[in-house]
Amino acid sequence: MPAAVPVKGKPFVRQLLGRSDFAIISDIVEPGTQVLDLGCGDGELLEWLAENKGVEARGVEISPAKVQRAIARGVSAYQGDIDEVLPDYPDHAFDYVILSQTLQETRQPLKVVREMVRVGRRAIVAFPNFGHWPVRLALLGTGRAPKTKLFPHDWYDSPNIHFLTVHDFDQLAGKEGLVIERCYFLAGRRRVTFLPNLLAEVAVYLVRRR
Amino acid sequence: MTVDTQAVEFDSISLESGAKLTPVSIAYETYGALNASKSNAILILHAFSGDAHAAGISHETGKPGWWDNTIGPGKAFDTDKYFVICSNVLGGCQGTTGPASINPQTGCPYGMSFPVITIGDMVRLQTMLVDHLGIERLLAVAGGSMGGMQALEWAVSYPDRVIAAIPIATTARHSPQQIAFNEVGRQAIMADPDWCEGNYYSGKPPGRGLAIARMIGHITYMSDESMREKFGRRLREKEKFGFDFSVDFEVESYLRYRGSQFVTRFDANSYLYITKAEDYFDLTNPTGSLTAAFQKVTSRFLVISFSSDWLYPSYQSEEIVRVLRRANRNVAYCELPSNYGHDAFLVDVAEQSDVIRGFLASTCKENI
Numbered sequence: 001m002p003a004a005v006p007v008k009g010k011p012f013v014r015q016l017l018g019r020s021d022f023a024i025i026s027d028i029v030e031p032g033t034q035v036l037d038l039g040c041g042d043g044e045l046l047e048w049l050a051e052n053k054g055v056e057a058r059g060v061e062i063s064p065a066k067v068q069r070a071i072a073r074g075v076s077a078y079q080g081d082i083d084e085v086l087p088d089y090p091d092h093a094f095d096y097v098i099l100s101q102t103l104q105e106t107r108q109p110l111k112v113v114r115e116m117v118r119v120g121r122r123a124i125v126a127f128p129n130f131g132h133w134p135v136r137l138a139l140l141g142t143g144r145a146p147k148t149k150l151f152p153h154d155w156y157d158s159p160n161i162h163f164l165t166v167h168d169f170d171q172l173a174g175k176e177g178l179v180i181e182r183c184y185f186l187a188g189r190r191r192v193t194f195l196p197n198l199l200a201e202v203a204v205y206l207v208r209r210r
Numbered sequence: 211m212t213v214d215t216q217a218v219e220f221d222s223i224s225l226e227s228g229a230k231l232t233p234v235s236i237a238y239e240t241y242g243a244l245n246a247s248k249s250n251a252i253l254i255l256h257a258f259s260g261d262a263h264a265a266g267i268s269h270e271t272g273k274p275g276w277w278d279n280t281i282g283p284g285k286a287f288d289t290d291k292y293f294v295i296c297s298n299v300l301g302g303c304q305g306t307t308g309p310a311s312i313n314p315q316t317g318c319p320y321g322m323s324f325p326v327i328t329i330g331d332m333v334r335l336q337t338m339l340v341d342h343l344g345i346e347r348l349l350a351v352a353g354g355s356m357g358g359m360q361a362l363e364w365a366v367s368y369p370d371r372v373i374a375a376i377p378i379a380t381t382a383r384h385s386p387q388q389i390a391f392n393e394v395g396r397q398a399i400m401a402d403p404d405w406c407e408g409n410y411y412s413g414k415p416p417g418r419g420l421a422i423a424r425m426i427g428h429i430t431y432m433s434d435e436s437m438r439e440k441f442g443r444r445l446r447e448k449e450k451f452g453f454d455f456s457v458d459f460e461v462e463s464y465l466r467y468r469g470s471q472f473v474t475r476f477d478a479n480s481y482l483y484i485t486k487a488e489d490y491f492d493l494t495n496p497t498g499s500l501t502a503a504f505q506k507v508t509s510r511f512l513v514i515s516f517s518s519d520w521l522y523p524s525y526q527s528e529e530i531v532r533v534l535r536r537a538n539r540n541v542a543y544c545e546l547p548s549n550y551g552h553d554a555f556l557v558d559v560a561e562q563s564d565v566i567r568g569f570l571a572s573t574c575k576e577n578i
């Protein structure tokens with residue numbers, strides 16, 4: 001399995017709407033494209049993409065309160081469970097399907113990834129890296145389910161139900177025959193180019209079907 | 211803002227049943243101003259017992275419109291920005307031709323000789339009104355319950371004329387439960403000896419039957435929770451049970467009051483015809499598939515349902531959303547939390563207004 005080569009760039013990544021992964025996603029998305037954001041929250045990213053990149057933006061969100069806020073800001077979002085709604089879409093209905101920091105919360109992540117690259121010509125997956133060294137240290141040191149800045153929840157009330165690392169995603173991509181077009185690793189606003197599985201807090205992958 | 215109901219008469223309208231109505235008039239009101247490019251018009255579609263008086267204060271009656279909390283300056287349908295139209299439906303009894311209208315052939319009210327009408331017929335008459343107002347394309351069509359059915363019908367039958375559709379608390383096809391409640395209402399009217407096969411216009415109207423029909427309706431518009439909150443088991447102006455069949459409970463008093471009020475403003479035959487139109491509503495006709503029905507749809511959609519609405523439950527809205535998603539159409543959907551049952555779209559409007567406002571603003575940005 002060839003390790004993905006991270007995209008080079010300035011050592012610090014700017015922030016968009018307070019998040020560096022959003023900045024990267026917004027750089028990836030080409031203007032005028034059709035975008036589906038899975039777990040779109042209150043639609044901030046989609047609103048930004050619609051206004052600044054002229055994309056046709058759609059969103060799915062499971063929280064009724066967040067969907068309301070997304071619609072109120074003009075985003076075509078609907079209430080739904082991403083595990084359930086993706087099979088409804090025809091192949092390549094979108095240019096990009098985005099899943100930002102939600103893969104670890106889905107019930108069937110493999111199914112979600114497969115559906116993303118079917119429904120979208122490309123998929124953008126951002127996820128928190130469970131291989132980040134403080135996570136490893138916390139488990140080793142305390143012998144308990146790790147609680148870190150990145151994974152702040154107690155095991156019993158965490159929304160995260162499937163933990164994965166950068167290596168895990170690389171391996172999955174290889175097994176599923178996905179082409180990793182680009183990948184980015186972040187620690188806070190810092191770009192990580194060395195030992196990402198150990199040093200990255202968040203990974204952002206742009207993948208497609210072969 | 212005081213408003214007057216206006217009316218326009220057309221030579222005739224051909225109906226889905228094959229019958230023809232000659233002539234036909236439609237009552238309507240407008241609020242706000244049509245812009246020069248005629249691109250800011252929104253058609254509001256009323257529910258079963260509504261009328262053309264949707265907003266403002268009626269010049270004639272002094273009463274506010276049925277959706278005055280949602281239509282007006284600065285409100286969800288902002289009349290400072292949009293030109294809002296609302297008309298009374300075909301078959302109604304508030305100014306548009308219906309069974310109580312005079313049949314020019316006989317000089318008497320139509321009664322049961324009025325042809326059976328459909329939601330599609332109501333919408334066709336509305337297209338004639340919109341033509342009359344010189345409007346090519348509507349920025350939006352919006353309505354709850356039967357109004358939502360009309361909004362869906364517009365989007366499906368006149369895709370080129372509707373930029374956005376807002377069907378609220380509605381369905382793409384009337385369910386057996388909805389038909390059942392309508393049938394009980396109709397039977398109550400027809401069982402009233404004053405109904406006289408619909409020929410009561412020169413005498414006493416079937417007030418008892420119509421009131422019972424309305425009482426049933428009101429039960430279905432509320433929720434178990436809203437009834438517990440509103441009435442509980444409270445007694446009406448008494449400390450103890452009366453041990454008779456006069457009014458004991460608040461809820462009885464409320465239903466009787468609603469029933470008796472309704473009789474003063476609504477025609478029993480209109481009740482029969484309009485509920486029949488609802489029951490015939492099924493967008494899967496004639497192809498048998500909702501997906502096929504939505505094939506030609508180009509409008510953007512905002513679908514809204516309410517958590518406690520058991521008459522038009524959320525699954526019916528979700529069915530519409532799923533079909534639109536499969537066709538890869540532009541759809542926003544939310545189930546709003548409310549205890550008010552089906553009535554929520556009329557009374558619990560704060561969150562509904564937020565989503566409508568945002569949806570319309572972004573529709574405008576893309577289209578005006």
